[in-house]
Amino acid sequence: MxxxxxxQNKRTRSYVEEAFRLIQEKPDVVDTMILNNxxxxxxxxxxxxxxxxxxxxxxxxxxxxxxxxxKIHPGDELLMLRVRTTSNExxxxxxxxxxxxxxxxxxxxFNT
Amino acid sequence: MxxxxxxQNKRTRSYVEEAFRLIQEKPDVVDTMILNNxxxxxxxxxxxxxxxxxxxxxxxxxxxxxxxxxKIHPGDELLMLRVRTTSNExxxxxxxxxxxxxxxxxxxxFNT
Numbered sequence: 001m002x003x004x005x006x007x008q009n010k011r012t013r014s015y016v017e018e019a020f021r022l023i024q025e026k027p028d029v030v031d032t033m034i035l036n037n038x039x040x041x042x043x044x045x046x047x048x049x050x051x052x053x054x055x056x057x058x059x060x061x062x063x064x065x066x067x068x069x070x071k072i073h074p075g076d077e078l079l080m081l082r083v084r085t086t087s088n089e090x091x092x093x094x095x096x097x098x099x100x101x102x103x104x105x106x107x108x109x110f111n112t
Numbered sequence: 113m114x115x116x117x118x119x120q121n122k123r124t125r126s127y128v129e130e131a132f133r134l135i136q137e138k139p140d141v142v143d144t145m146i147l148n149n150x151x152x153x154x155x156x157x158x159x160x161x162x163x164x165x166x167x168x169x170x171x172x173x174x175x176x177x178x179x180x181x182x183k184i185h186p187g188d189e190l191l192m193l194r195v196r197t198t199s200n201e202x203x204x205x206x207x208x209x210x211x212x213x214x215x216x217x218x219x220x221x222f223n224t
Binding site: 050053054056057060061064065068069071072073075076077078079080081082083084085086087 | 162165166168169172173176177180181183184185187188189190191192193194195196197198199
């Protein structure tokens with residue numbers, strides 16, 4: 001399962017490369033993308049157009065969740081967003097100034 | 113873990129009551145809400161105002177995901193949306209004409 005320790009590591013180029021490599025190596029991971037603070041892809045295993053489509057959608061979702069959760073639970077913070085669809089699972093994990101977006105084969109045996 | 117079989121059961125009042133009971137009985141579940149096709153709460157363990165806040169936020173998220181995913185993967189369908197925050201985990205599961213929204217204590221040992 002993805003977990004980013006809340007450390008104070010600067011999100012340097014090598015940090016991004018290492019995070020990308022670690023995620024991409026996980027068995028069920030299909031695609032990986034790292035977004036910068038503005039939500040733009042800075043490292044991706046997907047072709048550009050698909051990267052931008054996912055980045056655009058998940059940045060909107062992230063903003064909506066962050067704002068909505070703050071209104072309901074002031075001080076509460078988004079740690080992970082998971083979207084399970086019939087074809088796969090997409091996971092968004094904010095990590096300081098970067099965000100990891102991972103597409104993986106669905107793990108749970110969801111009855112469809 | 114929440115799983116709704118894709119059967120053809122009509123979402124009758126007794127179906128809603130039973131689904132609500134089954135979910136609410138699960139060990140880590142804090143609150144449960146069932147929404148109708150318009151996204152309005154029809155059964156909830158939360159007080160009305162909080163129910164409407166969660167229903168409002170998660171209906172927006174659900175619409176955004178459903179439309180966004182269709183553009184990226186025509187034919188792909190939302191099965192579950194999970195939002196993990198510092199305080200808990202909120203799970204949305206569409207089930208025919210109703211939607212279950214569950215707030216549970218976070219299961220995963222996420223490093224914060």
